[in-house]
Amino acid sequence: MNKLVIPNYNREPHYGVKLAPHTTWKIGGPAKIFVTPRTKEELTSVASFARINSIPLFVIGNGSNILIDDQGYEGIVVSLQGSFSEISVINREYIKAGAACLLPNLAISARKNHLSKFEFMIGIPGTVGGGIACNAGIGGVNGPSVSDILEAITAFDLRSSSIYTVSANEMHFSYRYSEVNKNNIIVIDAVFKGSTASYESIKKREREILKNRQIKFPLYQATAGSVFKQPEGGKPAGWYIDNAGLKGYKIGGAEISKKHANWIINDGTATSRDVMELIKLAQETVFSKYGVHLEREVIFLPQDRDYSSEI
């Protein structure tokens, strides 16, 4: 492939980078181009380059909520690094965190600064950017989620390369949903508001959360967490899948976890097709048995996200 030069991007872009290691499912073919901007200036160069050359662009966080096709992605995958991982406390109650900062690190930082309300993040292996895009949270529809404590984000507009602030209530969050990706913006950083509490009480709550997660979920296997959202007004998605008799069901190297039916495990050999077929099978079986539609929480790349069509 002819090497492309991205003006003002200070390092060599990488070509044909395998994406599987950049995801928790460990599935996914190569990205045509993989870049790791460390500053706003580098991000601006990459975005302008993508726009001018009509190359689709996808921003990846920790890859913990995506299924990437084995064919890979015919575009630029952006992984924010460097200054995008910084965390700082503002006026005791607020924390500003870069989009690439991991949610558990944000929770730890909040605890060290005696700020509660971040505890739910302790076991979610995503970044601040991915957490906002997916409105990550725990405990189903009624549990705490990122939008509950988010005040505002700094957004990078992919269409214009402009940078502006968006307040949380302008973003129309709902359960595991935000308008971030729809609006063609990349989250650069975000401000969250906590409330003062003792270090010990925060630590205690985090321990309870982690213990509960260890009991419920197959945490030490290659997964992307919950595959489906909790259906409206109904029981949890895992209940339907379990009662439809699908626990432990396998297609190729993908298996519906015996521990939690809403999680799909890659045994190390699963293809993206195996996982997609298992997802389809769960949806069809649950619908035919209960009349309930299971909506996916995990994102398919490239199927669900392709900024190029809108730039």
Ligand SMILES: Cc1cc2nc3c(=O)[nH]c(=O)nc-3n(C[C@H](O)[C@H](O)[C@H](O)COP(=O)(O)OP(=O)(O)OC[C@H]3O[C@@H](n4cnc5c(N)ncnc54)[C@H](O)[C@@H]3O)c2cc1C
């Ligand atoms: C073991 C395990 C446990 C999990 N537990 C939970 C849980 O309890 N609750 C929960 O809600 N989720 C959970 N998840 C799913 C996942 O961790 C969350 O959805 C997380 O918020 C995804 O963040 P990420 O950085 O990995 O995003 P990615 O998977 O990399 O990307 C997801 C989406 O976010 C977008 N995105 C990423 N960064 C940015 C950015 N800077 N700007 C704009 N868009 C961006 C991507 O383009 C993509 O559309 C779990 C996953 C695993 C593997």
